[in-house]
Amino acid sequence: MYGKYQQYLQDTLTSIREAGLYKNERNIASPQSAEITLEDGSKALNFCANNYLGLADNPRLIKAASDIMATRGYGMSSVRFICGTQDMHKKLEKAIADYFHTEDTILYASCFDANGGVFEPLFTAEDAIISDSLNHASIIDGVRLCKAVRYRYENADMADLERCLKEAQAQRYRIIVTDGVFSMDGNVAPMDKICDLAEKYDALVMVDESHSAGVVGKTGHGVAEQYGCYGRIDIHTGTLGKAFGGAVGGFTTGRKEIIELLRQRSRPYLFSNSIPPTIVAAGLETFKILGESNELHTKLQENVDYFRDKMIAAGFDIKPTQSAICAVMLYDAPLSQKFAARIAEEGIFVTGFYYPVVPQGQARIRVQLSAAHKKEHLDKAIAAFIKVGKELGVLK
Numbered sequence: 444m445y446g447k448y449q450q451y452l453q454d455t456l457t458s459i460r461e462a463g464l465y466k467n468e469r470n471i472a473s474p475q476s477a478e479i480t481l482e483d484g485s486k487a488l489n490f491c492a493n494n495y496l497g498l499a500d501n502p503r504l505i506k507a508a509s510d511i512m513a514t515r516g517y518g519m520s521s522v523r524f525i526c527g528t529q530d531m532h533k534k535l536e537k538a539i540a541d542y543f544h545t546e547d548t549i550l551y552a553s554c555f556d557a558n559g560g561v562f563e564p565l566f567t568a569e570d571a572i573i574s575d576s577l578n579h580a581s582i583i584d585g586v587r588l589c590k591a592v593r594y595r596y597e598n599a600d601m602a603d604l605e606r607c608l609k610e611a612q613a614q615r616y617r618i619i620v621t622d623g624v625f626s627m628d629g630n631v632a633p634m635d636k637i638c639d640l641a642e643k644y645d646a647l648v649m650v651d652e653s654h655s656a657g658v659v660g661k662t663g664h665g666v667a668e669q670y671g672c673y674g675r676i677d678i679h680t681g682t683l684g685k686a687f688g689g690a691v692g693g694f695t696t697g698r699k700e701i702i703e704l705l706r707q708r709s710r711p712y713l714f715s716n717s718i719p720p721t722i723v724a725a726g727l728e729t730f731k732i733l734g735e736s737n738e739l740h741t742k743l744q745e746n747v748d749y750f751r752d753k754m755i756a757a758g759f760d761i762k763p764t765q766s767a768i769c770a771v772m773l774y775d776a777p778l779s780q781k782f783a784a785r786i787a788e789e790g791i792f793v794t795g796f797y798y799p800v801v802p803q804g805q806a807r808i809r810v811q812l813s814a815a816h817k818k819e820h821l822d823k824a825i826a827a828f829i830k831v832g833k834e835l836g837v838l839k
């Protein structure tokens with residue numbers, strides 16, 4: 444039967460290509476960093492990684508990961524509850540709880556798994572999940588796996604959230620779910636207002652800190668720190684794959700009974716392998732580094748401010764920058780594609796986004812800043828933006 448099915452697959456792939464949505468991969472032949480080398484030996488400055496704190500090639504993390512194999516081996520060959528828990532897994536869970544000022548943490552292979560496994564064990568058809576319209580795909584999938592009644596509010600729109608909360612009084616328990624930082628505009632969820640509404644309408648609160656942890660808040664500890672909401676957020680999920688080293692691994696951290704029940708019932712935790720010693724050791728080193736000084740977060744903030752101010756001064760239309768994501772608005776889909784391709788020729792890697800990833804007429808270039816960027820990297824990127832911007836008629 445494959446012949447007929449093959450035809451169907453080929454047609455689908457052709458339609459993806461014709462719609463201009465085909466994703467090609469670039470082969471990097473160096474560590475992930477501000478400056479990367481491609482397979483053909485050419486170099487590029489990277490402004491599209493989630494490497495917010497520049498830890499992806501940090502020597503201390505590399506050493507921690509390589510050294511640990513001598514005493515804790517390579518793989519766990521088990522899930523956590525059978526025989527896949529080492530002393531270090533518990534230490535990392537505690538380090539994450541300390542970082543977020545929460546009671547306990549459960550590790551997953553990814554944040555995709557953390558979000559996929561958080562709702563179904565905690566809520567039933569009697570309950571309600573109230574979700575921001577721009578939440579990450581993994582939250583959407585996690586909600587799909589749960590029988591709770593679903594409500595959806597417009598991005599960060601507190602009046603619309605209130606409407607949902609009123610309707611959801613019909614259910615037994617309610618939870619509001621939001622990304623901390625939304626990945627397309629780089630805007631931060633208004634956590635204080637969300638917590639106020641949760642209190643008023645008797646709801647729990649969950650935030651996915653994947654793009655906010657290490658980035659927002661006075662010392663980079665995420666949205667609870669930024670909005671003074673410690674103790675008011677019941678569940679945080681997050682990843683070790685962005686600011687915290689950039690390898691893999693995810694977590695859910697929050698109230699201890701919630702974490703305890705997840706250890707009993709969360710399917711990606713029960714039925715998927717433990718994260719390996721290398722990742723755990725580098726994770727512990729990450730939180731040690733972040734505990735020693737605030738240098739990386741300070742550098743990231745300086746870089747964001749510098750880049751944004753220079754780009755605005757040059758005449759670009761920038762979304763209000765509240766995180767390490769800077770959206771340079773172009774509004775035209777083909778222009779955003781052309782811009783990203785042209786600036787890549789100048790050695791600057793950024794991502795062009797257009798419909799359906801962002802709303803129609805909202806095409807843009809997304810720039811992601813990192814503590815690893817040096818001032819000369821930023822200056823080179825800004826100069827390239829100005830050059831290509833003039834060439835394509837974006838700037839006068």
Ligand SMILES: *Cc1c(COP(=O)(O)O)cnc(C)c1O
Pocket residue numbers: 552553554555556558579581622626651653654681682683684691692693
């Ligand atoms: C990146 C991201 C994830 C997925 O994290 P992984 O650990 O790579 O699976 C989940 N949620 C949000 C909001 C993200 O940005």
